Amino acid sequence: MSVRDRRVQYETAGLERSDLNADPIAQWHAWYEQAASAGVAEPNAMTVSTIDQDGAPDSRVVLARAVDAGGFVFYTNYDSVKSRQLLLAPIASAVFAWLDLHRQVRLRGTVRRVADKDSDEYFASRPRESQIGAWASPQSQPIADRAFIEERMVEFGAKFENREVPRPPNWGGWCLSPHTIEFWQGRSSRLHDRFVYSLAANTATWQIQRLAP
Numbered sequence: 001m002s003v004r005d006r007r008v009q010y011e012t013a014g015l016e017r018s019d020l021n022a023d024p025i026a027q028w029h030a031w032y033e034q035a036a037s038a039g040v041a042e043p044n045a046m047t048v049s050t051i052d053q054d055g056a057p058d059s060r061v062v063l064a065r066a067v068d069a070g071g072f073v074f075y076t077n078y079d080s081v082k083s084r085q086l087l088l089a090p091i092a093s094a095v096f097a098w099l100d101l102h103r104q105v106r107l108r109g110t111v112r113r114v115a116d117k118d119s120d121e122y123f124a125s126r127p128r129e130s131q132i133g134a135w136a137s138p139q140s141q142p143i144a145d146r147a148f149i150e151e152r153m154v155e156f157g158a159k160f161e162n163r164e165v166p167r168p169p170n171w172g173g174w175c176l177s178p179h180t181i182e183f184w185q186g187r188s189s190r191l192h193d194r195f196v197y198s199l200a201a202n203t204a205t206w207q208i209q210r211l212a213p
């Protein structure tokens with residue numbers, strides 16, 4: 001079927017104001033748990049958009065590894081394109097698309113580097129191959145071929161043989177602290193439910209508004 005003619009009817013129970021938790025982070029956790037229970041693939045995957053030095057947006061998928069009142073944390077290479085963009089413009093948006101449940105959650109906010117000790121702690125919890133991969137891959141840089149990475153995996157594997165792999169200094173987390181979080185629930189006839197939480201200026205109080213679909 002062509003992309004033009006593909007149509008899915010979103011027959012869901014919908015989302016009411018009374019369904020929402022006053023705290024958008026608690027609301028996100030409730031939806032995340034439902035997505036995970038429904039078997040959504042990689043329910044912690046979010047598409048993060050940053051802006052480059054010319055103001056042009058750039059998007060890619062990353063995995064959220066912590067979500068709490070501080071924000072949404074993901075880990076990456078600090079020399080990567082996204083990290084260089086975040087150093088220049090520490091703002092981002094992100095989207096979780098839980099399509100099996102006809103849901104999306106959109107975030108917009110500011111981004112800061114997470115504390116080194118949090119990156120150390122998370123790095124230590126990763127599988128050893130991924131730890132070595134963090135050393136081996138100069139993320140976002142052009143490489144001649146796959147052999148380049150495979151040889152570096154062997155090289156760093158030998159370097160750290162029989163000892164713990166330390167966190168590379170150019171690898172760690174970013175935390176997106178949202179000032180706006182929108183929950184979208186697909187409904188029939190494209191009359192979807194949308195609620196946006198916004199932080200009132202200079203406060204920690206979330207205001208909730210329903211938006212037209």
Ligand SMILES: Cc1cc2nc3c(=O)[nH]c(=O)nc-3n(C[C@H](O)[C@H](O)[C@H](O)COP(=O)(O)O)c2cc1C
Pocket residue numbers: 042045058059060061062063064074075076077080081082083139140
């Ligand atoms: C499901 C999925 C999960 C991913 N998770 C991460 C991640 O947590 N961290 C990361 O650096 N890249 C992750 N990637 C790869 C990124 O999408 C991207 O290719 C990489 O970070 C380089 O992006 P950049 O050149 O814009 O910096 C993931 C990709 C997919 C499809």
